[in-house]
Amino acid sequence: MADLPYELVEPQNFFSFCAHCILQMMMQSDGLDLSPRKVEYLKYLRETGDCRKIGELAVHFSVDPSTVSKVVQELASAGLITHRPYGRVMLTREGTLHAEFLLRRHRILALILTHYGLKGEEACQEASRFESYVSRGAVNKICRSLGHPTKGICGSISHEPGCEL
Amino acid sequence: MADLPYELVEPQNFFSFCAHCILQMMMQSDGLDLSPRKVEYLKYLRETGDCRKIGELAVHFSVDPSTVSKVVQELASAGLITHRPYGRVMLTREGTLHAEFLLRRHRILALILTHYGLKGEEACQEASRFESYVSRGAVNKICRSLGHPTKGICGSISHEPGCEL
DNA sequence: TCCGGAAGTTGGTACATGACCAAAATATAT
DNA sequence: ATATATTTTGGTCATGTACCAACTTCCGGA
Known part of the structure; x- marks a missing residue:
């Protein structure tokens, strides 16, 4: 972060970025940074309206609760979910x-x-x-x-702002 | 192998399978049994007319020769390549x-x-x-x-017998 | 309110993949 | 035949994903 090329953003253009857009850009990963299991966890949490218990995830994915517990801690470290020990799991905004x-x-x-x-x-x-x-x-x-289809086979497809860029 | 259901193949139908077909069927995997790196090795060997040296593979994939040596041994164990120590690597028929x-x-x-x-x-x-x-x-x-296209972007597509089944 | 069982966590182990290094073994080329 | 180049071996390591056993914490009923 030390050598950020501040010059690249002209002062007069800077405020054309709103905070939301900057957040979005910072948050956008290449989509390859999560392991398959973590992807499954996040999708499940989003689909079930989050606030799940460790045991529920363990049953759903047919794995030992201790496995879930550990992966959940990693997701929490990554800032993707919140989880206090013995508490519920829920997605952060990110x-x-x-x-x-x-x-x-x-x-x-x-x-x-x-x-x-x-x-x-x-x-x-x-x-x-x-x-x-x-x-x-x-x-x-x-x-x-595909013209941003909204109907998938296993659920509807919602398009975040930015996906058509 | 002890409890093979021999009854499933009626004697009068058995000889309708030729040896080649049986070999094909036995050989046909689901395509998910090789790790990404092994897939890269096999594709490279096929593309370069095989009979490569360990060092060539190491240079091409930018990894240590010892890494190649080990993975090559695994591929040999799987019957996909032949490789005598200090010798060349080449694909088997399979x-x-x-x-x-x-x-x-x-x-x-x-x-x-x-x-x-x-x-x-x-x-x-x-x-x-x-x-x-x-x-x-x-x-x-x-x-x-796609109608079994024969022209890919990075090479031509050859269709083995059986792929259209 | 206390206590026991349910739920979750921790620490250890395991396996696969795939990478590295250093040292030993082998091959090849002069 | 020996020096150099190549390959192998034996370690170690990191990641991802599991398991189990033992321990901790929570919660609901008596």
């Missing part, structure tokens, strides 16, 4: 935005698979296997190319 | 067939990415990241849906 992307990515990818003859359920499962390795940039291009 | 699939998968996936606006090089790199997690079944469906 985690929510990221989970929105993860769901959009999943649904876009599952959707295009159905265009190639995969059945709904099959497309969903297939997408789940590889989606973690598909970059945000690629997703946005596919999304734009 | 390895060649599998590498053909890996190349077809890569090129099919890169191809469809270009249909969504990704540039050639970009599509190739993107595909390389996630292709290891895309099943043979899905690839075959996409392939069939």
Whole structure:
């Protein structure tokens, strides 16, 4: 952060960025920074309206609670969820935005698979296997190319501001 | 292997399978059994006409020769390549067939990415990241849906017998 | 209010993948 | 035949994702 090229942003242009946009830009990752399991956790939390318990996640993903406990701590360290020991798990604002992307990515990818003859359920499962390795940039291009569809196979697709850039 | 349901194949139908088909069927994996790095090795060996040296692979993938040496041993154990210590690396018949699939998968996936606006090089790199997690079944469906294209972006696509099934 | 069982955490282990280094072994080329 | 280049071996390490056992904390009922 020491050598930020401040000159790149002319003073007269600086205020054309609103705080929200700056936050968005800072938050935007390439979409490849989360491991597959963490992606599943975030999507699940977003889909179920978050505020889940460790045990619920453990049952849903058929893993030991201790496994969930540890991964949840990592997600909390990453600032994507909040979790006090023995407490509930819930998405932060940033985690929510990221989970929105993860769901959009999943649904876009599952959707295009159905265009190639995969059945709904099959497309969903297939997408789940590889989606973690598909970059945000690629997703946005596919999304734009499809005209930002709003209907996926396993849920509706919501488009955050910025995805069409 | 103890409890194979021999009854499932009626004696009068058994000989309708030729040895080649049986071999094919036995060899056909779901396409998800190789780690990303191993996939890269096999594709490279197939593309460069195999019979490579460890050092070449190490340079090409920018990793330590010792890393290559170990992974190569694993591929040899899996029966996909032959490799005597200090000798050349080359694909077995099975390895060649599998590498053909890996190349077809890569090129099919890169191809469809270009249909969504990704540039050639970009599509190739993107595909390389996630292709290891895309099943043979899905690839075959996409392939069939595209009418078994023969021209990919980073090479021609060859279709083994069986891919259109 | 206290207590016991349920829920969650911690610490340890395990396995796969894939990377590195240093040292030993082998091959090759002069 | 020996020096140099290549490869292998044996360690170590990091990441991701699991498990188990033991411990801690929480909560609801008597």
